[in-house]
Amino acid sequence: MTHKSIAITVTSGKGGVGKSTTVASVGLGLAQLGYSVCLVDTDIGLRKLDLMLGLENRIVYDLVDVIEGVSKLRQSLVRHKEYPKLALLPAAQTRYKEEVAPEQIKQLVDDLKREFEFVLLDSPAGIEGGFRNAIAAADRAILVVNPEIPSVRDSDRVIGLLESANLKQIDLVVNRVQPGMVRDGDMLSVERVQNHLAINLLGIVPEDKRIIRSSNTGEPVILDNKSMAGKAFSNIARRLTGEEVPFLELEAATLITRIKRLFHIA
Amino acid sequence: MAFLDMFGKQKEIPTATRADDRLSLVLSYQRANIDEEKLKLFQGRLIELCDEFGYDVVGQVEVVPQSHERTTIINASIPVRVKKDTLL
Incomplete structure (x- = not known):
């Protein structure tokens, strides 16, 4: 398999929109496809990717240890047991984002790109130091957005910052879409969100209760074959x-919706 | 009771269109880094400019930023009439 190595930062501006969930599942998805993937948790002080992947008990060293020379890069990576092509470089739990500079992250990611085909950086929420670290080394970005005003506004601000950092390829993932609410006119549609942000649409992920189950078990939702979000x-x-790949049809017409449509009440 | 409510309940007005309109406005201001004060200054300068070019402003000047893709378009509506002394 020949593939130019690429570093992708997954960001959002607003917190809690599903960045880490996206990184864990998309990373695992790439590994399932046979690519070598390293996930880097850049949320220093508030790590969570280890939990999403069920790797929390296997962490010995972290990103700050590598940067400070306490450990070697290779010995700090935690390999997934089922998918050994997937590795995690965890964030430090007891340090601060300000202790790491963008140039240091860039050097680290350049080193990872020699070994991995995909390096996915999980960006912290906000647009401060941690965000700047996460974009310093990226070749492209994925913006995770929820279809609601605060998330779209923050994302628009982030697009501006990414463009000023010369990151031109920015793709959109609209997460937590509730097709029923969109149909009832109470949630912004994906089309509306995309029109506002005017960037390429990479994915549409429905709201899915099974994500809670996956976070409980430490198995990314992509492994759950009953999950629509996993499929997305x-x-x-x-x-x-x-x-x-065509976008998923999120709303299967149920008997009730068909009857409602028949009487023009849906 | 809840069952009976289903029949009597009025359908709520959908809110996504409202969200869409609010977002349009918020994003156009954010992208152009414009606030109300800047818009007022802008309006003042436009009135001065009209005066310089021989027009009287005869109504409300409106300056409205609007977003198109990732560009902001500043629409100015200035009702004017040619100054009388210019016509002579």
Whole structure:
């Protein structure tokens, strides 16, 4: 397999929109497709990717240890047991974002790109130091947005910052879409969000209660074959490899919706 | 009771269009780094400019930033009439 190594930062501006969930599932999806993938948790002080991947008990060293020379890069990586092509470089839990500079992250990611085909950086919320670290080394960015005003506004601000940092390829993932609410006119549609932000749409992920189950068990939702969100993340991973994958039909017409439509009440 | 409420309940007005309109306004201001004070100064300068070019402003000047893709378009509506002394 020949593939130019690429570093992608996953960001949002607003917190709690599903960045880490996206990184964990898309990363695992790429590994399932046979690519070597390293996930870097840049949220120093508030790490969570280890929990999402069920790797929390196997961490010995972290990102700050590597930067400070306490450990070697290779010995700090935590490999996934089932998917050894997937590795995690965890964030430090007891340090501060300000202790790491963007140039140091860039050097680290350049080193990782020699070994991995995909390096996914999980950006912290906000637009301060941690965010600047996460974008310093990126070749492209994925913006995770929820279809609500605060998330879209923050994302628009982030797009401006990414563009000023010369990151031109920015893709949109609209997460937590509730098709029923969109149909009832109470949630911004994906089209509306995309029109506002005017960037390429990479994925649409529905709201899915099964994500809570996956976070409880430490198994990314992409491994749950009953999950629509898992399927959506799998499609995103495939699109990142250049494959053309149609967007999921989020709302299957149930008997009740069909009857409602018959009487023009849905 | 809840069952009976289903029949009597009025359908709520959908809110997504309102959110869409609010977002349009918020984003156009954010992208152009414009606030109300800047808009007022802008309006003042436009009135001065009209005067310089021989026009009287005869109504409310409106300056409205609007977003198109990732560009902001500043729409100015200035009702004017040619100054009388210019016509002579």
